Amino acid sequence: MRLLCASAVVLASITLSAQTRAPAPIIVGQQAMIPAPADVAAPPADAVKTASGLATKVIKPGSGHDHPAPTDLVTVHYTGWQTDGTMFDSSVTRGKPATFSVGGVIAGFGEGLQQMVVGETRRLWIPESIAYKGRADKPKGMLVFDVELIGLPNRPPSDVKAPPSDAKHTPSGLAYKVLSEGVGGRHPKPSSTVTVNYTGWTTNGKMFDASILHDPQQATFQVDGVIAGWTEGLQLMVEGQKMRFWIPESLAYKGQSAPYGMLVFDVELISIK
Numbered sequence: 001m002r003l004l005c006a007s008a009v010v011l012a013s014i015t016l017s018a019q020t021r022a023p024a025p026i027i028v029g030q031q032a033m034i035p036a037p038a039d040v041a042a043p044p045a046d047a048v049k050t051a052s053g054l055a056t057k058v059i060k061p062g063s064g065h066d067h068p069a070p071t072d073l074v075t076v077h078y079t080g081w082q083t084d085g086t087m088f089d090s091s092v093t094r095g096k097p098a099t100f101s102v103g104g105v106i107a108g109f110g111e112g113l114q115q116m117v118v119g120e121t122r123r124l125w126i127p128e129s130i131a132y133k134g135r136a137d138k139p140k141g142m143l144v145f146d147v148e149l150i151g152l153p154n155r156p157p158s159d160v161k162a163p164p165s166d167a168k169h170t171p172s173g174l175a176y177k178v179l180s181e182g183v184g185g186r187h188p189k190p191s192s193t194v195t196v197n198y199t200g201w202t203t204n205g206k207m208f209d210a211s212i213l214h215d216p217q218q219a220t221f222q223v224d225g226v227i228a229g230w231t232e233g234l235q236l237m238v239e240g241q242k243m244r245f246w247i248p249e250s251l252a253y254k255g256q257s258a259p260y261g262m263l264v265f266d267v268e269l270i271s272i273k
Contacts, residue, residue, distance in 0.1 A: 032093040036085035040144050043125040054108050055125040062120030062149065068113050070103035073154040075212065076113075078147045080139070088139045097150055099212045106131050109145065121148045153212055156205035160264050163246045174229050175246040179266065182241030188234050188272050190224035196234075197268040200259075208259045218270060227252050234269065242268040 043055035050056075068074050075097050079090040091098045102110050108126030116122055124145045132138035159167075163175035170176075188194050195218050199210040211219045223234050229247030237243055245265045249255055252263045 053127040060121040062117040064118030075150040154207040173248040179242040182238040193273040237269040
């Protein structure tokens, strides 16, 4: 297996939903339902309205500073209700955040995301004119979403251009840094099969691939079946650990195909078989 195509697939459209401090899910039949907030029928007096008709209210402040741009990818939890309190979609009940392009979703959702920062939860009241515009197969009327902005996965780390001073180096030229510790002491072998999450950038900060862009959103492969820098780096890891690798071109695609030059990867090792 040749790891990571240079092209990244961006999800174009979804039926949205989000996590908040809303009540815990309840089970109705076979489906978990999150009760609607008390102000689902209309924006309250303290909601902020924009020229488009979107109304928003911060439920929980975030800790970030950057706002998503239309070209960014975002990872969110969300729940969506109609104004009668009917929940029609939720990533929370599925137990898995959603990742998509800000510019690839309904206009009101995209506009609301651009007002947010990472860590923030916000409630959006989206009029039909900037939601599904009366489409027969979609929820009608004003839609209400609670959205938690978890991350901006395409944004590069601050040290993407070169390994920092605290990075470790191997004789081959691979540089690496532990981002979060794992558990146990077992390392993959070349013949091991591993499951990972990953994101890859070129040194100019362009994300060219990420496991979250694929289905399934985790990659599984044999350690010796990928580029040399990955094969070497994975054998340094333990389960649950997250590392950043700076892989020189000689250990990546060797100038024979894109992406060219040094590549930077954040890799989380989920399991070893």
